[in-house]
Every structure is written in C-alpha cells, then in structure tokens.
Amino acid sequence: MRILVFVLIASVCCTATYGQNAEIRAAIKQAGGKIEQIQGGLEVSYHLGKRNVSDRDLSYVAALEGVVLLNLKKTNVSSQGLVHLAEMHTLKKLHLELTKVDDRGLQHLKGLKNLQYLNLFGTKVSDDGIDALARLKGLTHLYVWQTAISEAGIATLRARLPATKIVAGIDLTAIVLPDPDAPVERPSTGLKFIATQDLSDAPKSGNGENIEVVFENKRSHKIRLVWVGYDGKLKVYGELAPGGTRTQNSYENNTWLITDMEDNPLGYFICGNRRAVAVIP
C-alpha cells in the first residue's frame, strides 16, 4: 500500500514537473527562444530569434531544468536581468556578447561553479568586474575582446585564472586602413593601337590571365569602347569623352575595338598578360 502511494505521489509529481516544464518551454518559444537537446542537457538560444528578451523571459529560462547552454548574444538583456541566472548551477556555456551587460551583471554570475565558457565580447565590462570573474574558477574559456577591461586588467585576470584561456583579441587600431584617395599607379606598359576602318580586322578575343586596361582617349571626339567576344560578337562597354580615362577589367588576348559615336571602327587593341595603358590617339 505504501509503495502504491509512493508511486502515485511520484507520478503526480513527475507529471506536474513535466507539465510545468511544458508551460515554461512554451513561454520561452513564444518569446523567440529556441530549445534544443544537446549533449549533457538543454540549450536555450535567443540570438537568432527575437532580440527583446525581458527579465521575465529569463525567469522562465532559469526555471527550466537542465539548461547547460544559454545564448543571449545581441539581445537587449540587462545586468539587472542576470539576477535570474544566479541559481542556474547546471549552466556550462553562457553567451552575453554584444549585450548591455556590465560589471553589475557579473555579480549575479559569481556562484555559477560549473560555468566553463563565458563570452563578454563587446560588453561594457571593465576592471571593476575582475573580482567577480576571478571567482569563476571552472572557466576554461573567457572572451573579453572589445570590453573596457584594461591591459593590466587582462594580466590580473590571467594571473588569477591561470587555467583559463582568456581571449582579449587584437588591437584593431594597429590595422592600417587602405587610403581610398591613394593615386592609382599608371601602368608602365602600353598597348599598341592598330588603326583600321575594317571591322573584320579585329580578331575574336582569346582566353588568358585576368588583367586591367586603362583606356585614355586623346582624341577630340567621344568614342565607344567595344569588346569583341570569344565568338566574335560585339558588346559595347561604354563611352569615353575626350581626355577621359577608364579602368577596365579584361583578360589576356582580349580584343577591344574603338569606334566613333556612329559605330565606325577606328582601330583596336589586343591585351597582353599584364596591366597596361591603352591610349586612343
């Protein structure tokens, strides 16, 4: 009889837990969260769904049993909201990158002894958060690129968490940006202009290396730039005003026909295997 009562109570409890979990799951999904079964437990992620994750949503996640991975990347979760995570002792991986979380939020994570991965990239966490972070002795990976933690702070963290891989990233200011106004070097080689009024003189284009041709129109009239296709078909690429230049992507052995604005051939160029200038005399 006792056993029967025990089984009955246990099954009622199980059903209640299951029912409760089902309700929680539904609430999480409704808020744009995705729940997946992964090795060792559950993964809850909001990072590709709805970005408005309220404190109430986090309370649902905290109530769900067996969450090992929580991804809140790029959501609007706040430091205050992290209070709900304080008792999530099953949590192993926590993504908080690109959120508004700061040092105050870290205070709520201090008790997460099983946490192995913590991503704080792009948050406002600073040196004031180091004490809280240093308590997370189980961390194997800590990401702090583009936070307000100083170089000295990183060194302190490394000393206090010697077994943790702390990724501080690179200093982007050291990267030299290409100058958009830098003058483009004029090619040293020139293509020969072969004057002709007979269209059939211009051969079909052949294949070869990808090169650039800089066309320069030295005539006093506007011209047309025509590509002779691999099958001999003509394709107009544009017009060039007197004195104008144009950098054109092309290939070795390609033929470029120059015509006047009435489509009368003036001559042609055949590309070589390097960047070259083509002066239209």
Place this chain on the structure above:
Amino acid sequence: MFPIKHTRREILQSTVAAAGLTVPTVLQMQAEATLPISAKRCIVVYCWGGISHYESWDPKPDALSEIRGEFTTIETNVPGIRFSEHLPLMSRHADKMAIVRSLYHKQGGHQQGMYHSITGHVPPPGLKALNRTNSPSLAALMGRFQDPDSGTPNAIRVPYNMYDNGTLMAGEYAGWLGADYDPILMRTPTGKPFRGVSRYTSRELDLKLNLNKERLLQRQTLQSQLERVVGQTAEYDRIDRFRQMAADMLLGSDVRDAYNLENEDPRIRAMYGDHIGGQSMLLARRLTEAGVPVVQVCAGAGDLAGGSGENWDTHRDNFKKLKERLLPIFDRSVSALFTDLEMRGLLEETLVVFLTDFGRTPKINNNAGRDHYPAVYSMAFAGGGIRGGQLYGSSDSNGARPLDDPCTPGDFHATALTAMGIDPHKELKDQFDRPFQICNGTVLPLF
C-alpha cells in the same frame, strides 16, 4: 591516371601490424572514444585545383632539391609542426589546426579527385554535374541535418562555381538529397578578383545588386534567379520553397544584413585583405554568424583554364604563382578568419574544414610546376571541437606515400560530420526511397 601501388586494405594491414595493434583493438578504441560534440556551423574552404602539400602544410626540407622545391620552412606556434615559409601568418594559428598529412585516393583527374574529396565517395563512371544520382557535397549533406530559421538557406557557396575549362564540375550540389539541399551560390560583393578565369552565370544570388531598388523589383529579380536554378534541374515542385526563402531573405533577414560587407568594421575588412579571397572568408563568417549553418568558400579562381590563372593547379610556375599570389592571399584570409572567429568566441562552435582535389607530384616538372598527385596529400580542420595543434598521419620523407595512419576522404568526412553532431553512418533515402549510407569512412581520433 596516376598509378597507385597499394590498396587501402594493404596499407591498413601494414601500419596496424607495425603499431602492434590488431584490427579488433583498433575498432574497440574507436568505439570507446566518446566525442564531445560542439560544432554548430561549418565553413568549408575548398582549394580548387589541388594545393601542393609540399608548399603548404607538409614541407620536406630534408628531401633532395628536385623534390623539396624552392621554399624553406618556418616554425609554427606548435613545436614540431613546420609550414611552408610562405604561410607566416597561418603559422601563428597552428595551435588551432589539426593537419591530416596522410590522405590518399586513386583519382588523378580534377573532376574525379574533387568529387571524391568534396563528397567523400568514390566517383561513379560517367560523372556529370547536376545529376541527381551524384553524392551530395559535404556542405549540402551537413546542411540537410540543420534546421535554420525561415529565410536562411541550409548551405551557401561563395563566390564561384568550380569549372574545368568551361565544364561545370559535379560534386558541389546536393545530388540524391534533392534540390531542396543544393547549396545556394552567392557572389561575394567586394574584393579584387582572382586572376584567370572565373565564370559568373546569371544564377548567383547577388543581394547587393538589389539593395537599393524597390522591394517588389528585388523580389521579382531574386525569384527569377532562383527559379532558373531550380528550373535547370526540372524539379518545379521545389519552386515554392525557394520563392518563400527568397522573399524572406529580401524582407530584411539577418542573411541580407550579413551579405552587406559595408556593415562590417573597415579595420576588420582590411584584416581579411581587399581581395575576393579574403572578402569571401569574411562573408562566410558573417553568414554563419547570421544563422547559415554551412558556407563553402572556393579559395581560388573558378575555372582551372588549363592551369592558367590563380588556382591551385600549378602545372607551370608552381613556386612563382604560390609565392607571389596564391599563398599570400590564402595565408592572410585564413589567418584573419581564425583570428576573427576566435576573438568573437565562435571558433569553438565553428568547424573549419579545408578540402582540395589532391596533392602535387614529388618531382618538379620541366615547367617549374608540379602535376596531380593523389597518392598522398594534406587537408586540415580547425575549431568545432577538433583539438588544435596536432598532426594526424604522415607522409614518407619524399612526400610520396602515406607513412603513418593512411586515411581517405571518406574518413575525413566521417570526422567532419561527427564534429557537427551527425552520425556519419546514418542511412538516408533519396526521392525514390532508395537507401544511401551518407558516409563510409572511419572517424579520425582528432577530438
């Protein structure tokens, strides 16, 4: 065709016996290895044409000069692992990489070698592109097991199709998985092109072209592009799915935002290099970050064009081409990808897989080139739960044959699938309900 003097069985027997292990022991060891699954997304980097193992990840500094070649070697950040001297940036990331130096197969031609490497299956006779009996590519197969959000393709390829002298290659598609899982080809919107021939068709998605036009127009254009892709395979019933995906992508999805490289920090863009090789890697990072589960990048010109141009088919001027163009672009773009993924905390969850057709011949030919060589070559992994800083297998002192732990593209695929949490020996059915085992390789102990 290149003559192969050993069979896989022979090699396995000899190396297993040499190591004092019996086959049952090896199987037992494999069964006991519980693998931590952590990869959520994958970037496949394909070195089209066949990257030289000598001049990349398996240099032979002690071989005779006619085999060793012109390059010296450099230390990496992992003691005992040396790279070619022209991978100086990547040498600082060896601790993230698992390099497999003992791959081999029997396919001496590009189409066959590429098919074997990209699908993990031996090519059937009479191989043709877009044939629905072909095996799916690694990207398509991985994509099949994912459940991305609405408007997010299961797999994307950038920036080119692979061609050999104008012939479209078989192997990059979903094959018997059906058109639903064909990776969608996207044009990388910025970057200087690879020299040589890269064929653009009208079928690549170019979201940038549509960014400033009326939404309706965008929608129509994109739909027609997609319909042409689908129409070519005569699977008209699939159009609705693509139409919906196209509409979702255009209506402001994360994928569209990711596609716009102008949104990226200019210093990060500069880190990858102002070249389509680098910008394609950046696009791959952005797309996977936006929820696309698998992105395949063609790292080189799209058409081999008889060994001319900037692809890895270096029959002529192997050293000049590698030193001046191919390796610097590859070195910079891959290193930027590793740096970027790591500092965002994404590397652990992102599997990076390097594939290629085959290696290059030990002997340097009369044109200062190396020819096709499938008897041994190298490919690599990084991230995604794979233990970095390790070598698996080795080639002999001349880089001519596998010495330790020979393995096949199938084994490499089994490992990649396992890293993504996919059972490599799972059976799937094609549209005619015929069963296919997705992979017939053995998982390599790289975790």
